Amino acid sequence: MQPTHAEVARTLAAGHLPAVAHIACRPGPLPVRHVTDAQGRVLLLSPSDGAFAAALAPQPGAEPTRGGKPQINPYDDTAMVLDITDVPPMAGSPALGRVWVSGWATRLDGDEAKQAAMDYAEIDASGDLLDVGGSKVLHRMDVAEVRYERNEKLVDVDPDDFAAAAPDPLRQIEFDLIADLADHHLAEMSAYVRRQLGSTFQPRAEPQVVRMDRYGFMVRLDDKLARLAFPRPVTDRQDLAHLLHPVLCHRCAD
Structure with a gap:
């Protein structure tokens, strides 16, 4: 979506x-x-x-x-x-x-x-x-x-x-969310994106989240952009944190 x-x-x-x-x-x-x-x-x-x-x-x-x-x-x-x-x-x-x-x-x-x-x-x-x-x-x-x-x-x-x-409930805090992912969760996000992509395409550089909204986030992959969807639309920052927890903690999703 x-x-x-x-x-x-x-x-x-x-x-x-x-x-x-x-x-x-x-x-x-x-x-x-x-x-x-x-x-x-x-x-x-x-x-x-x-x-x-x-x-x-x-x-x-x-x-x-x-x-x-x-x-x-x-x-x-x-x-x-x-x-x-x-x-x-x-x-x-x-x-x-x-x-x-x-x-x-x-x-x-x-x-x-x-x-x-x-x-x-x-x-x-x-x-x-x-x-x-x-x-x-x-x-x-x-x-x-x-x-x-x-x-x-x-x-x-x-x-x-x-x-x-x-x-969109995340628009006002979009910068803070993206900056937090880049500063504190870059490795986890990169691993998640690579898992989602599978073997079809593996970017040379680390995937970078560049936009986020209630439905998902947009990631830069070298010179391409990919959109990854959340399981459902999020309602606020707290709801987003709940949905991202298994993304940022891969062991929790296993």
Whole structure:
């Protein structure tokens, strides 16, 4: 098993990677902090007097009022695209690709903003959320389209599938996990990978784990990459440790 396109897109958009926003009819792109909450809704956090909030503010319409003053656009949402590119956990790790999330952003105020701040905090408990309603502002984007690109292949992801997918529970700690295996369990991992490969292919250099997710890990074998699956998807770090125990302790698997 391996992650679906919706799961990878959800992982990239979870809120732990840098993002830029392309806003309709505005200069850009603009960097913005974001998370995708448990319901798959994109929340955007920015300074209330910053360029991002200003770009999303209602703009004067083309038609003047009877008094000659510009008429404000009655719609309180603005079309935008959130652009997020994967940052590999370490040198030599392949990138997961890039995701574009398109939709309409709406500023949140009052009780909506308070609830959104709590939803945001479940993903990223930033102290700046305490300033929402003052120096910080939250926008919510209603997702209309999700596109995922990897290795020059572009895939449309159904927005409902995107919302329903769960981000990978290991993504935030992937670097720590890979570094721990390299620093403390290199021999055990190498022996395990060679056993899995059998006699069909034995790399010259020591196999190196370069990516990890809930379904398994990716290993570099000389100039090739191989994916090895876990017996089942893992739920968290503790569950991963349980599954890896027989891998790191070969005698336990005998």
